[in-house]
Amino acid sequence: MSSDETEKTPAELLSLPNEVLCYLFTFIPPHDAITKIPLVCKRFNLIIKDAKFWSTRIRNEQSVRMPQCELRHPDYSPQKSFYMIHQQNQRWKDWESQRIITAPGHMATVDSVMLFSKNEKLFCLSGSRDRSIRLWDIQNVGSGENSEENKWTVAQNDTAHSGWIWNVSRNEESEKFYTTSWDSTVKEWSILDGGALQELNSVNLGSAVQCVSTSGSPNEVVCTTFARRTAVIDTRSFKIVADHQLHKKAVIGLAVQGDKIFTSSEDRMMMMVDRRMMSKAVLFEYCPKSYKTSLSLQRHQLLTSTSDGKVKLYDANNFNVVQSYTVTGILGY
Amino acid sequence: MSAEAAPVVVDAAAPEGMYYRVAGNDGVEFKVSELAIQQSETLNRLITTMCYTAEDVEKKDAIPIENIDGETLKLVFEWCEHHKGEAIPEDDDSVPKNVVIPEFDAKLMEIDNEKLFNLICAANYLNIKQLLNVSCKKVANMAKGKSPEELRVIFEIPTDEEDEAAEKAAKEAEEKEAKEAAKKKAAEKDTTDKDAEKDVQGTSSSA
Numbered sequence: 001m002s003s004d005e006t007e008k009t010p011a012e013l014l015s016l017p018n019e020v021l022c023y024l025f026t027f028i029p030p031h032d033a034i035t036k037i038p039l040v041c042k043r044f045n046l047i048i049k050d051a052k053f054w055s056t057r058i059r060n061e062q063s064v065r066m067p068q069c070e071l072r073h074p075d076y077s078p079q080k081s082f083y084m085i086h087q088q089n090q091r092w093k094d095w096e097s098q099r100i101i102t103a104p105g106h107m108a109t110v111d112s113v114m115l116f117s118k119n120e121k122l123f124c125l126s127g128s129r130d131r132s133i134r135l136w137d138i139q140n141v142g143s144g145e146n147s148e149e150n151k152w153t154v155a156q157n158d159t160a161h162s163g164w165i166w167n168v169s170r171n172e173e174s175e176k177f178y179t180t181s182w183d184s185t186v187k188e189w190s191i192l193d194g195g196a197l198q199e200l201n202s203v204n205l206g207s208a209v210q211c212v213s214t215s216g217s218p219n220e221v222v223c224t225t226f227a228r229r230t231a232v233i234d235t236r237s238f239k240i241v242a243d244h245q246l247h248k249k250a251v252i253g254l255a256v257q258g259d260k261i262f263t264s265s266e267d268r269m270m271m272m273v274d275r276r277m278m279s280k281a282v283l284f285e286y287c288p289k290s291y292k293t294s295l296s297l298q299r300h301q302l303l304t305s306t307s308d309g310k311v312k313l314y315d316a317n318n319f320n321v322v323q324s325y326t327v328t329g330i331l332g333y
Numbered sequence: 334m335s336a337e338a339a340p341v342v343v344d345a346a347a348p349e350g351m352y353y354r355v356a357g358n359d360g361v362e363f364k365v366s367e368l369a370i371q372q373s374e375t376l377n378r379l380i381t382t383m384c385y386t387a388e389d390v391e392k393k394d395a396i397p398i399e400n401i402d403g404e405t406l407k408l409v410f411e412w413c414e415h416h417k418g419e420a421i422p423e424d425d426d427s428v429p430k431n432v433v434i435p436e437f438d439a440k441l442m443e444i445d446n447e448k449l450f451n452l453i454c455a456a457n458y459l460n461i462k463q464l465l466n467v468s469c470k471k472v473a474n475m476a477k478g479k480s481p482e483e484l485r486v487i488f489e490i491p492t493d494e495e496d497e498a499a500e501k502a503a504k505e506a507e508e509k510e511a512k513e514a515a516k517k518k519a520a521e522k523d524t525t526d527k528d529a530e531k532d533v534q535g536t537s538s539s540a
Contacts (some may be wrong), residue, residue, distance in 0.1 A: 015450060023469060037481075037483035
């Protein structure tokens with residue numbers, strides 16, 4: 001009957017035209033559609049590998065319009081984007097019902113937290129106004145009460161700085177991390193096997209250091225201060241090798257990608273300088289109504305939070321505003 | 334006019350009011366009520382553009398559907414009659430689509446794979462959104478949690494090697510046939526040539 005392959009086209013799943021197969025695949029959960037369906041036969045493989053199949057689904061099913069700067073990026077893959085959007089939708093659909101655990105330990109405001117993973121374990125590093133930094137084991141926090149066997153804080157340094165700790169950043173390759181503080185220093189740390197936090201280096205920038213980023217050139221760390229300074233530090237010598245003072249007030253937002261350093265300040269300016277020529281701003285935006293309180297950069301998209309309650313998405317190549325959302329309340333980090 | 338004894342199948346619940354005659358590619362005719370036929374956007378557009386009146390239905394031929402057979406049409410119209418008057422669903426944006434298969438549909442679709450795929454094709458061609466949704470959902474449910482090998486077994490999809498081997502065999506068979514046909518033609522040509530020569534040589538052509 002259906003296995004007669006000589007003259008009659010067998011009435012199997014394969015006899016359906018492509019559009020019907022595509023429609024059918026939208027009924028299958030995305031994870032199976034991406035991992036199992038392409039392995040069944042060549043035709044299914046071709047359909048799932050087709051970028052248009054996923055682009056159409058993003059547009060129609062998820063109602064998402066990608067900005068041009070994302071579409072033109074060489075790493076853009078509609079299949080990956082669809083799957084990530086789907087994951088995030090599932091995750092945040094009922095976020096109010098997710099578990100919330102409060103981890104006590106610090107004695108004052110915690111101004112920065114940083115999540116990272118090492119050897120498949122999840123950690124969190126926190127820096128506080130009580131001048132200490134703590135390393136938390138997230139699996140332990142999630143699995144039960146804080147005890148000797150199930151320690152939540154696996155390492156801490158109570159005299160990390162002599163002032164409030166503003167920010168923490170980590171370099172994935174070297175696994176070292178950096179803290180900035182009101183005491184005008186940037187410090188480099190590493191986590192020893194056994195759990196101790198060891199201070200490796202320190203440099204004084206002359207005034208309270210606000211932001212820090214390790215996403216620039218290898219062996220370099222960029223930081224910003226309240227005295228309008230944006231400085232580049234070489235991690236080998238731990239000395240300042242380049243800086244600029246193009247801002248007129250405290251530099252409170254920083255994002256770095258390779259040679260591009262994006263900064264924002266209370267002077268209502270947002271600018272981008274090239275690491276190789278720090279004296280001049282390549283891109284520049286002056287916004288009279290508000291200033292950017294924080295910056296986040298991914299590929300060519302620059303996400304900013306503003307002091308008047310908005311989240312604005314910019315094209316990082318030309319500072320065109322792609323999208324703008326208004327959020328009620330006061331924005332933090 | 335339908336020359337052969339094409340049986341006219343009357344629906345179990347003979348429809349009152351306006352109805353239409355539709356025939357599959359094997360000649361089997363169906364009487365479909367107006368509300369039922371409106372479930373199919375293709376047919377609905379056809380009858381509104383053609384402005385079919387009751388007279389037309391009686392006098393003219395049944396609406397022919399070339400690529401769907403009687404058996405599948407029977408299932409299709411059974412579904413339409415049951416769901417007649419229901420609103421056509423809007424496009425659902427959730428992933429994966431939330432389609433609930435009602436009991437009647439589930440029973441209707443307790444058929445083998447071949448008929449099920451024919452049903453999907455028919456629903457696609459006749460543009461019956463909800464029927465397409467439930468039949469696709471049924472196939473998706475069958476495919477749920479199955480590994481690629483199991484999927485190949487359930488849906489009788491040949492593996493790529495089998496596929497290539499089958500293609501190769503088919504190609505070789507074709508070439509063989511073509512060769513033999515060419516040989517035959519050449520042989521025939523020879524004999525006709527020889528006959529022609531004989532005729533020319535012979536004194537009298539007709540006996």
